[in-house]
Amino acid sequence: GENVEQHPSTLSVQEGDSAVIKCTYSDSASNYFPWYKQELGKGPQLIIDIRSNVGEKKDQRIAVTLNKTAKHFSLHITETQPEDSAVYFCAATIRPANNLFFGTGTRLTVIP
Amino acid sequence: ETGVTQTPRHLVMGMTNKKSLKCEQHLGHNAMYWYKQSAKKPLELMFVYSLEERVENNSVPSRFSPECPNSSHLFLHLHTLQPEDSALYLCASSHDPLTDTQYFGPGTRLTVL
Numbered sequence: 669g670e671n672v673e674q675h676p677s678t679l680s681v682q683e684g685d686s687a688v689i690k691c692t693y694s695d696s697a698s699n700y701f702p703w704y705k706q707e708l709g710k711g712p713q714l715i716i717d718i719r720s721n722v723g724e725k726k727d728q729r730i731a732v733t734l735n736k737t738a739k740h741f742s743l744h745i746t747e748t749q750p751e752d753s754a755v756y757f758c759a760a761t762i763r764p765a766n767n768l769f770f771g772t773g774t775r776l777t778v779i780p
Numbered sequence: 781e782t783g784v785t786q787t788p789r790h791l792v793m794g795m796t797n798k799k800s801l802k803c804e805q806h807l808g809h810n811a812m813y814w815y816k817q818s819a820k821k822p823l824e825l826m827f828v829y830s831l832e833e834r835v836e837n838n839s840v841p842s843r844f845s846p847e848c849p850n851s852s853h854l855f856l857h858l859h860t861l862q863p864e865d866s867a868l869y870l871c872a873s874s875h876d877p878l879t880d881t882q883y884f885g886p887g888t889r890l891t892v893l
Contacts, residue, residue, distance in 0.1 A: 672822065677820075702881070704884075709886060710886050710887075711782065711784070711870050711871075711872070711884030711885050711886050711887050712823070712870070712884045713782065713883075713884065714881050714882075714883075717881070757822075757823065763878070764878040765878055767825055767828070767836065767838075768823075768825065768882065769822070770822040770823040771822060772820060772821065772822050773822075
């Protein structure tokens with residue numbers, strides 16, 4: 669089955685700086701890559717996703733890039749704010765199917 | 781709020797107890813999921829229900845028994861658990877079981893003594 673690796677496991681940045689989280693996947697057939705944010709005491713919430721026919725997607729301060737050849741995808745957060753502090757998870761799956769394979773998470777801390 | 785609620789939020793049980801976790805979605809979705817979240821491990825999909833029928837069971841031990849009486853409610857019945865079953869159990873739902881975004885509840889923090 670699919671294996672998703674995520675780095676780093678923890679990340680601290682100063683407020684206003686950028687944060688980058690990277691994931692690799694093993695199954696070249698994977699075609700859907702969502703990113704989830706999990707705040708303390710809450711379940712994961714989808715923040716952005718990308719499909720394999722797209723190389724980059726942006727939503728305000730958040731962007732995701734996908735390199736199908738290298739089988740890796742990244743989350744970029746610009747102008748970080750304290751409320752961005754949370755655990756971020758990447759995932760991959762082969763649509764149509766909804767068996768998401770998750771990375772181990774990155775704990776992001778934005779220092780005011 | 782995501783529209784997915786879970787009760788209880790915290791549960792402590794002994795290995796010989798029987799308890800149930802409850803999930804309710806208010807989104808009109810057709811698919812519901814149970815995940816296990818352990819420290820430093822990826823979220824693990826346990827069960828998938830589509831229109832109240834189980835469509836996937838990822839080799840979960842029989843001490844975990846799911847029940848989906850209707851498309852809005854999902855239960856996870858627990859019996860004779862082990863300490864290593866201590867984790868955060870997350871429920872999720874989606875409109876379409878194959879293609880739609882999954883919306884997660886806040887989870888039940890389970891501790892098995």
